[in-house]
Amino acid sequence: MPVFFDVSSLDVRIGDTAILHDLNLGFVEGEVTALLGHNGSGKSTLLKVLARQLAPTSGKVQLLGRPFQSTGAREFARHVGYLPQHPPGTDGLTVRELVALGRYPWRGPLGRYNDEDHRLITQAIEDTGLGLFQHRSVDTLSGGERQRAWIAMLLAQQTRCLLLDEPISALDVKHQVETLRLVHRLAQQRDLTVVVVLHDVDLAARFCDRLVALKSGQLVADGSPRDIMDAGILESIYDVPMGVMERAPGQWVSYVH
């Protein structure tokens, strides 16, 4: 599998504070990767760097083997979609209008939307189960539905990679599971590369192919759920004595001592 993102000796500083330090990491195409770590460990910053929202202080990021910064803005947006942690209010846009904006990278400021665009928009809405809501204002939806509307926008963008910053932090358990299941399913169907910042390590282990943990801006653990779901490793990530049970193959439960 080719490497989608290749991060080498990445440094990010804000003022005198080092947020990320000498990070070397590759994200493989078609894999769902969870970024773990406690608050302030640099997960969101890493995601922002990958989404080109934040310029690294030093170090290199490559997108599919090509230098990262030289790609044009819309060209980049056709490859990488990013969902910020707190999507802003959409000021009266309906779901369908929001999703339609996802076609911007393909059509630009003046290009006409053709049938294909409309089909993709409809498809994205169907895929996220928002068919009945498509003419409702996004602001009137519940938290989970709103999150799905934004994910639908990313889907209409037809990118090969999704970067999701804590997409489930404001949702209840049911919606958390639904959203992650949706992401997982879409990743499989469309062979997407997904990098998602998560707080819940159990859900991460359940729905992701690979777990990457940061601590103080450095890599502390990287591997499959089977590797990471280990009392010692979790303890080193979270600095809390933890234990892990495997209830069934591929289903772990972690707990705090």
Next chain:
Amino acid sequence: MFAEPSERGVSQPTLPARLPVAVALIWCGAFLASAAPWLGQLDTGTLIAAFWTFEASDYASVLAHYSWAPRVAIAVLIGCGLGLAGAVTQQILGNPLASPSTLGVEAGSQFGISVATLFFPGLLAFSPDLVAVTGGLLAIGLVIALTWRLGFSPVTVILAGLVVTFFLGAVNMAFLLLKGEWLGNLFIWGAGSLAQNNWHPFMDLWPRVLVLGVLMVLLMRPLQVMQLGQASARSLGAKVGLIRLLALFLVVLMSATVVSRVGVVAFIGLAAPVLARLLGARTLLQRLIWSSLLGSGLLLLADTAAHWASTWGDGSLVPTGTTTALIGGPIILIALQGLKNTHHMPGQDDSHTGFLPKRRSTLAIGGAIAVLLLITLVTSMSWSPGLTDWSWTPIAQWHEAWIWRGPRLLAAVLAGMALGLAGTLIQRMTGNVMASPEMLGISGGAAVVMVLIVLSGADIGRAGQLGAATLGAATALGLLILLARRHRFAGNQLLLGGLALYVFMDAGLRLVMASGGTVASRLLNWMYGATWLVSETEALGLLGLILLIAATLLLTVRPLSILPLGETSASSLGLPVAKVRLLLLLLAALLTASATVVIGPLSFVGLIAPHLARVLGQQTVGRQLIVAALAGGLLLGIADYLSRIVVYPNQLPAGLLAALVGGLYFLWGLSRHGRA
């Protein structure tokens, strides 16, 4: 796999009927009102035909063709252009109070014309357009240069725009006070007059408005993407900075072109998009279309009202700018009630105001400022220019100079302290570092009352003025707090409310200015803080008052630290929120009013002093209060001294100088802040 939606899906939302109905009503009403005086002289057909032809034999018909019809046409055209420009501006900055007026474009154009009138009159004859566009570009260029590094974050842009507006306004006033005889008719121009006597201006203008309008519409899709906030817009591949730059440039061209023809027609560009949105224009396309239509209707209405007021009044000219302001103010206030979701406007999350400089010792900083203040006091009392050269007055002779230099200096320093305290209070109460008596229109509220007093011709003495001004300030602040409460003091709401009050003050001012005469110059002197009006007893009275309030403030330090945590947290900590808020409100109003009476409403001290205190590392309430008060006193003390000596033997109002210096400081601080 998803839970079945509990409710039925809704069909495609349609445009609410009230929007076209309201627009039609405004248009018909304005057109009928405008045509009414002519209907007696001409029949309807002839009147409408006046737009393209006239009968040479009928004087009324000629008059209608060359005066009434172009005036209506130009009002419609300009309103349309400004409405569109306003809607685009609001979309770019994701901010319901953005408009060409609030971004400083109009003030810049006016500034350009002033400078040209004074120094390059030939240029003005060559092309007033060029001068106005240059001025407008200068203003917005200043705004852009200051906010460039912040990626044009909306709140900063508005803030810089307001400061540039005030600053250029102050420079304008300085010209006026020094060279008033040359700039007399600029007042009327500055207030916006749509009177026409032929079709040339209209013919000149419409192609430009059309071209600019089409260009703006072409930018629609990128603008729509901006609605998703900076992060998402960028991740969709939109070049956020470039789009904003381009759209702002078009807005400047549009408003400066319009403004160079008819002067400052403020607030149409603000009110039209706000109204369109309130009436239910939802998507960007709808907002653009309906803002243009509403802008036309509103301006026609305002112009007709101005025309009527001029005719029916005692012959004094009522400029259109006044009536647009009178229409704009209430619309903004309504908007404050009706706009939901604005505390969640796109782009707000990436504001850069939350910086925390290193804490420093209050004693050192406060001591340093106190020493500077002392030096200022001594210098101001002793070192002054005489008829031949500068002389030093020894302390033994101070009692002779006191009557000339003492009271005004004391009053200026005290006013500065009051503003510093009031600014800190208001910033803490609202939890918003951009809040200040000036920006929130609390000084404006005091000024409205003062303008009304001047307009009514009543002479009520200093104490009466203080009382009235306090009332005005308290009403303004109370109103703001009441209005903004349900939005939890989100910055936009407060600024919007303050702006509405500023609009009212502005309307009154324009009216007074356009009427000219001694009233105007008296008001002008007061507005810009002529400290020489202060007598000794007044200065001492002020001293007592400020000391009293400062003592009361000691009791409020802790409540003030708790209030920004929010009402719920504050009351669960056992704070009687309503009572405390009322007390603080009264204190802030009293402080602002007492300062406004002395120094006028337009100095930046209330904004700068608390800001300065924060930058100097005073983060807790008590420390910030002390240092802000000292810094405010220092600023106005220096301003008072300079105002006495820079154009000696003439005088400048101290408030004007404070506004100039303060404006510069603030602009500098803003740009430095961006670099940090």
